Every structure is written in C-alpha cells, then in structure tokens.
Amino acid sequence: MSEHSDRPARMISPDQGSIPAYIEEVWANRDLVAFLVWRDIKVRYRQTFFGAAWAVVPPFFTMVVFTLIFGTLVKVASDGQPYWAFSICALTAWNYFSQALTNAANSAINNASLIEKVYFPRLSLPLSAIVSPLLDLAIALALLVPVLAIAGIMPSARLPLLVPLIAMALATALGLGAILAALNVRYRDVRHLVPLLLQLGLFATPVVYPASLVPEGLRPLLGLNPMAGVVEGFRWVLLGSATDPWPLVGVSTVTALVLLACGIVVFMRLERGFADLI
C-alpha cells in the first residue's frame, strides 16, 4: 500500500496530547461507545426472572418506604403534592444518577482486560457506563407519567424540559464518574467510597425533603450539588409545581459543567498510566 506514506504521521510520546484532539478521538470512537452500551444493556438482565422490571422495582420500593417514614410518620413538607408523587419523581432522577455513578466509577477496573490488551480512548468506558442506565430511566419515566396522570397529575407542556435536566445528570455523572474511575485504577478504596458518597448524597440532595425547606437566600447554594437542580427540575416538570426552580437549576448547570470539564481533564491525565497500574 503506497497511500499510507501520504498520510500525516501520528506520534506516540511520553507527553499527553491536547484536549481538543482527545475529544475528537473519543468522538471518532463513538461506534465503540455504542457497542459497549449495547453490551451492557444486553447483559444486564440476562438470566434474570423479572428482566427489565428491575428498572422500576428499586425506586418503587424506596418510594414506598420513604412515603411511610417521611410522608406519614415524620410528615415532611412536600410542596403541596402527595408525598409518594413528590418522592418518586426525585427518586427516579436520583436512581439514574446513583446507577450511572456506580457504573462509571467501576468502568475502568471492570474492563481491565480490555485496557491491558487494546488501545481506545479510555473515556469511552465511563461514557458508555453513564449512557446505559438511561434505558432504565426511560422505562421508569414511561411508567411514571401515566401513573401520575391516573392520580390526577396531568403531564404538562414542560415535559420536553426533562431532556436538558437529564443531560445535566449525565454531565454530573460523567464528570464525577471519570474522576472516580481514574482514581479507582490506582486506589481500589474508591469502590468502597462510592456507596458511601451516594448515601450521603441522597440526603444532601432534596430527595426526601423539598428545596423550599432551605431558606430562600441559601437555596442557590444548594445548587452547588448539581443533582439538587436536577431533582427539583424533575419535580417542577412532572408535578407542575408552582415554585420556580430556575435559580437553583442555573447554579447546578454551572457546577455540572465545571465538574464535567474537571472530570475529563483529570481522566485524560491519569488514563495513560492505566495499563501499567490496573
């Protein structure tokens, strides 16, 4: 083949390349991401009896427990909505995030054999890890909207706004997940840290309580946790709440984007050592 002498030479060296070139490479490998997602989805409910029902069972039971404890016993305010509806909307979003973050944090070590034997931009791993739980989220939403409608909470024109909110959850999960995945290669402590983080995060996020419990002036600070914006946004869309979540969502969007950028930079810096450390 004579044509490859005309191609530009590419270089392997001890230094890392530029960020735009890296992003471009990840994009060029989107087929691989698609296949990894497809593999995850195909394998997830293999040899299970309930199959995809597992996508909705955990948030459902958490909702039941939370409704009994926080709604009936403690009587936490729920912005004038029935507590079950109030909590299931938040739990649907949170459940996606917790699944995506866990997957992403373990994505590098779970694919150790690939990292050792073949090259591809490693960001494909956390990226595919956060995309595959979207299916579960879609199933949950597809059930939730009619259930709310039966209960008298009709879907509104706000529904399409779920898309940017989900994108925000994706960005958060990817940013944080990429950092955790990279650290996990060196320190397996991360595997034990993630469930703890998620447990604390559940209470740092207005899932069981409304953001309105926080004094109005401090509320945007709650948005430093990007999932706070996502969860409040979900409620605003699905329940048609009157309280405007936009200051909170605005702050959350900025934090989510900063987190995403940090995640990509940190991951890129650490990924070159993966094959030697894993």
Added chain:
Amino acid sequence: MQPAIQARDIAKRYRLGQNAGASTMAELLSAAASRMLPGRRKPAGNAAAEFWALKGVSFEVAPGEVVGLVGENGAGKSTLLKILSRITPPTRGSVSYRGRVGSLLEVGTGFHPELSGRDNVFLSGAILGMPRADVRRRFDEIVDFSGVEAFIDTPVKRYSSGMYMRLAFAVAAHLDTDILLVDEVLAVGDYKFQQKCLNRMDAIAHDGRTVIFISHSLLAIQAICRRALWLDRGMIVADGPASGVIARYAGTDHGSGGIARDWPDAAEAPGNAAIRLRSARVEALGAEPGAPIDVRQSFAMSFDYDNLREGAYLTADLLVTNEAGVVVFNAGPTEEVRPAAVGRRRERCVVPGDLMNDGTYRVTLELRDRGEVLLSMPDLLTFDILDNPDGRFGWYGKWEGAVRPRLNWTSEALD
C-alpha cells in the same frame, strides 16, 4: 518512501513492588512514624525499585514490511508491542507512524461470555477498531472461517474452548488496518485450524500491510517474516534478514551450559587428581563452528580431558535430557575398554540426523574408572535443535514426541 513506523530511542520504566508506586495510607503512616523516630531515618522514595523493560530501542519499518520480533521471555517484546499499539506510553523516546494501527495482543479481546457468537463478532470487532460496516460486510466470511456456523446464536460461555478460540481468531484475522501488531496468536486450535491461521497470516503479510509479529515459533517467524529484530534485555541486539537473525538467536546459549566450553588453564578445569576436563562441545557436522543444528543434521559431541591415572579403565557415560526433563538417551562407548596411558584424550560421538526432535537439550557427562565415578558434570552442555521447514507441509505446530525419527516409510495400494 516514508517509514510506516519510526521508533526513536524508546525506553520504558516500570516500578516494581506491590502497588506500582501507589502508596497506601498504612505505608504513609509508617513512613511518617519512622521519620519521627531518631536514628531510623530512611531516605524517602527509595522503596520503589525500578526496572527498565526497554532501554532505548530505535528502528524503522517500511510500509509493507513484515517484521518478526524474537527474544527470550522478559526481553521486552510485549512491552514494545504495547507501546507501539498505544496501550502504554513510553517513559522516553517517541514513535511516529502512518496509517491505521490495529493490535492483536490476545485472542478473544472483548469477548463477553453471556453474549452469542454473533453478538461477540460485532462487539470484538468494534473493540479491535473495525468499523461496523466492515464487520457487517465480512460477517459471513468471519463465521465461515471460524467453522462455528451452527452455534453462532449460542452464548459463547457454552462453547468449547476450541470453538471460542476459533471464533475469536476469525474476528481478529479480518482486522484490516494498515499496520498490524500481532502477539503470539498462532498457538490456537487443532492442526487444521492452525494451518488456516498461518495461511491467513501469510496472506496478510503478502497483502502489502505492515506487520510486526511476535511468536515463540521461530519457524513461523522464518516462514512469514523477511526481517527479524532480536530483543535482549530491553535492547535490540540484531536486526536483519529473518533467517540470519534467527540462526544467531538460536545459536546463543540460554542459561547454563552452552554449546562449547573450554578450560585452557588446567588449574581451573573441573576435575581432580585422576582427571581434568579441558573442553566440551556440540557441533553440527559439515557446517562451520557455532552454526545452529537442525533436525535433519547429524551432529557430534566431543569431550577432551587429561587422564592423570596410569592404566585407568576409562569409560564415558552421556545423558541427554530434553526440556520436559525426559532422558532422551543414555549412551557410552560400545567397545571393550582398555587401560589408558596418562595424557590428553578425546571422547567423541556422532548423533545421526533425523533422530532428535526440535528443542533444547542438556547433556550430562560422567567419566568412570571401572565402577568408580571420577567426574560427574550435570548440565555440562546445553544446545538447541532447530526445526526445519522441509517436510512440514505448511503446518507449524509443535511436533510431538521425545524423538523425531525419519522412518523408512512405504505407502502402497494393495489391490
């Protein structure tokens, strides 16, 4: 023409130790504690021992060239291939390349046991870097090559290991990149499938693609590659036409023994008051000294020694063992022993060609005076017998057996 691959002074350092340089909290605490104790100061950072897997390797590969990489285990072959395929970065130096690079460092990269054969073909293809359209276009060809059509929709966890390997190799064999890096994927499957794999490798090699190939089968390298690089302890020690490099590689002694030993100084020669061994060697007959021995060639073993005991009834006893530790033969002189005078003597025997299998052999020599052992030299010599491509008919697998005699064989029709 511009080179397809140009490696400049690549070096790779690994840190030895449990956690490859990462420290645990327990280590940090104990280091801090020992710093506080007077008199127990240790310089920081000395714990991580270093190991240079590659120490400055430079070479160029022209487009369309097929290069074999030989060297012992731990010589740095796999590290070099990992750097070329971008799996791990070099510590120093750089590589530039032109064209798309594909690497096959393992058979079955990316296979998932729960998925069907069909799904795995697509998945593994995507992971190896094949565009989806290519996999779809060549799907039938891949399945046909693997010979597992009947089970293509069965999860691969139900496959036999042979079927699994065949399907995995079939995907890999259809990877169409300009530059292909291959590590020891030939040792798969049975005789027929091996032949298929080698033919495929051969076809790829003659397709104008640039290939770098590691194999422990020197014969396969000789058959497929025109050029070979010999890596030893992280450095290139030979680079040139495959046959020459392989002959040199096979001619070196691996480990103890060697093909020739001499003790010019009698004081240092092994022995005692009765006997001193002065030299021992193995050499192919009808070839220059040091030339490798192949399975077709006869070779001689000779041992020179000084007899210091007048009238000793000297007998030599040879023990030749193969890599598996099996004694291939035990031999000595067959004539009646006569008393020997003091002076230099030589024991020599010729092993016919077409008898020994290929492999590495160790020679133990014992010299006796009647029943008394005067000298016993375990692993005195080590030598290799190389395979010979003639009579292989395109098959390169390991030839079974402790010996490999060429038999007087007839084959005829009886009616």
